[in-house]
Amino acid sequence: MKSITGFARWFVPALVPSLLSILFVFAAVAGAAEGTAPPKDFRSWAHSKSTVVADKGNPLHGVHNQYANKSALRTLRKGGEYKDGAIFVDSVNTVVETNGIYAPGPKAKTLVMIKDRKAKATGGWVFEAYDPAGKPLKFDPVKDCFECHLSGAKESGFVFHKYAE
Amino acid sequence: MKSITGFARWFVPALVPSLLSILFVFAAVAGAAEGTAPPKDFRSWAHSKSTVVADKGNPLHGVHNQYANKSALRTLRKGGEYKDGAIFVDSVNTVVETNGIYAPGPKAKTLVMIKDRKAKATGGWVFEAYDPAGKPLKFDPVKDCFECHLSGAKESGFVFHKYAE
Numbered sequence: 231m232k233s234i235t236g237f238a239r240w241f242v243p244a245l246v247p248s249l250l251s252i253l254f255v256f257a258a259v260a261g262a263a264e265g266t267a268p269p270k271d272f273r274s275w276a277h278s279k280s281t282v283v284a285d286k287g288n289p290l291h292g293v294h295n296q297y298a299n300k301s302a303l304r305t306l307r308k309g310g311e312y313k314d315g316a317i318f319v320d321s322v323n324t325v326v327e328t329n330g331i332y333a334p335g336p337k338a339k340t341l342v343m344i345k346d347r348k349a350k351a352t353g354g355w356v357f358e359a360y361d362p363a364g365k366p367l368k369f370d371p372v373k374d375c376f377e378c379h380l381s382g383a384k385e386s387g388f389v390f391h392k393y394a395e
Numbered sequence: 396m397k398s399i400t401g402f403a404r405w406f407v408p409a410l411v412p413s414l415l416s417i418l419f420v421f422a423a424v425a426g427a428a429e430g431t432a433p434p435k436d437f438r439s440w441a442h443s444k445s446t447v448v449a450d451k452g453n454p455l456h457g458v459h460n461q462y463a464n465k466s467a468l469r470t471l472r473k474g475g476e477y478k479d480g481a482i483f484v485d486s487v488n489t490v491v492e493t494n495g496i497y498a499p500g501p502k503a504k505t506l507v508m509i510k511d512r513k514a515k516a517t518g519g520w521v522f523e524a525y526d527p528a529g530k531p532l533k534f535d536p537v538k539d540c541f542e543c544h545l546s547g548a549k550e551s552g553f554v555f556h557k558y559a560e
Contacts, residue, residue, distance in 0.1 A: 277442030280460055284449075285495030295445055295559070323559065330450030332497060334559045394460070394488065394499045395438070 265358045265366055268340040269299070272319040276303045279394040282332045284325055292322040293334040296391050302345070306393050312354075316345040318391050337362040343375075343389075352376040353388040430523045430531055433505040434464070437484040441468045444559040447497045449490055457487040458499040461556050467510070471558050477519075481510040483556050502527040508540075508554075517541040518553040 269275075275297040283290045298306055302316035320341040323334035342358040349356045357375040359367040369375070379388040434440075440462040448455045463471055467481035485506040488499035507523040514521045522540040524532040534540070544553040 274441055276439055277460065277462070279499065280445035280458065281499075282447045282497040283495065284497060288495065293445065295442065297442070330448065330453065332447040332449060334444065334446075395502055 265356070267364050267366075268342055268358075268360050269317060269319060272297045272299075272317075272321070275299050275319070278303070278306060278318070278391045282325060284327065284332055291325065292338050293325055293332065295321045295323070295334070297321065298391060298393075302391075303393070305387075306389070306391060312345040312387050312389070314345050314347055318343045318389065320391075339367065340364070353380060355379070355388055430521070432529050432531075433507055433523075433525050434482060434484060437462045437464075437482075437486070437505075440464050440484070443468070443471060443483075443556045447490060449492065449497055456490065457503050458490055458497065460486045460488070460499070462486065463556060463558075467556075468558070470552075471554070471556060477510040477552050477554070479510050479512055483508050483554065485556075504532065505529070518545060520544070520553055 278296045278298045280296065281294045283292055283294065285291060297319045299315075299317045301313050302318050305312045305316060322338045322341065324336050324338050326333050326335040339362065340360040342360070344356045344358070345354060346356050347354045352371050353376055355376070357369075357371040359369055361367055376388070379390065383390045443461045443463045445461065446459045448457055448459065450456060462484045464480075464482040466478050467483050470477045470481060487503045487506065489501050489503050491498050491500040504527065505525040507525070509521045509523070510519060511521050512519045517536050518541055520541070522534075522536040524534055526532055541553070544555065548555045
């Protein structure tokens with residue numbers, strides 16, 4: 231899968247193209263000043279959905295617990311265009327499997343997307359990623375995030391999150 | 396597992412002992428008047444944890460998304476005794492598996508436990524269960540719920556929920 235391949239580059243910094251530095255400058259100019267830590271209160275936001283990627287060979291391996299702030303949740307449920315300031319968080323834990331029961335292990339990383347129309351190179355979303363300590367991870371927002379959101383979630387405003395009742 | 400066996404009886408009403416009617420009367424006397432519908436707003440409560448029971452032979456088969464109201468969350472995180480009115484919800488969906496990715500399918504049932512010290516036969520918790528339409532399901536709160544909570548979660552106030560960061 232193209233999307234998986236793109237994501238895998240998070241884990242292979244050597245592959246990140248030199249374009250990265252230019253993009254970081256762009257992101258800074260575009261007002262992506264949020265990228266210093268995950269949103270402090272996201273665990274109290276509405277839970278949109280949880281998915282387990284059990285296959286250890288899949289770079290998305292993990293328990294994915296997804297949260298939406300009020301603005302993001304409103305659009306997620308009712309449709310329409312996301313407003314600037316809408317935020318989705320994908321909190322990823324390792325997977326602990328026991329007799330066919332998949333539960334979250336230790337925290338692996340926190341993925342964040344923040345709606346900001348000025349981030350034109352990435353569909354109007356600022357992508358962020360943090361390690362378990364909340365320290366920013368280095369990645370290429372176009373290759374490692376947006377290309378997959380573009381190919382797989384164009385019809386939903388580049389958002390993969392769903393609201394599961 | 397004893398706990399699984401107990402739970403299985405939900406699906407085999409013929410096995411529910413005649414004790415059930417007595418217990419329902421007890422529950423009513425004990426003030427368990429809540430048992431008419433799931434809490435309306437639980438999807439906006441704090442999400443405590445999600446677990447996937449993938450094995451179709453397991454009566455607990457499903458994607459379990461668990462939520463805690465404010466009172467329940469406070470004790471879950473900080474410890475101590477649960478206060479009357481603390482509520483946990485386990486929202487269960489069917490499991491849809493695609494290439495080792497486990498996602499929630501249609502809603503299966505909603506399980507609720509409400510702290511009420513007067514419910515002495517079930518450890519001070521009122522157990523409730525609802526079908527996807529929100530209609531109460533018939534079950535034996537002692538055999539089908541409390542016996543497992545007693546054997547497996549005595550040290551945590553009969554609560555299996557965990558708060559996963």
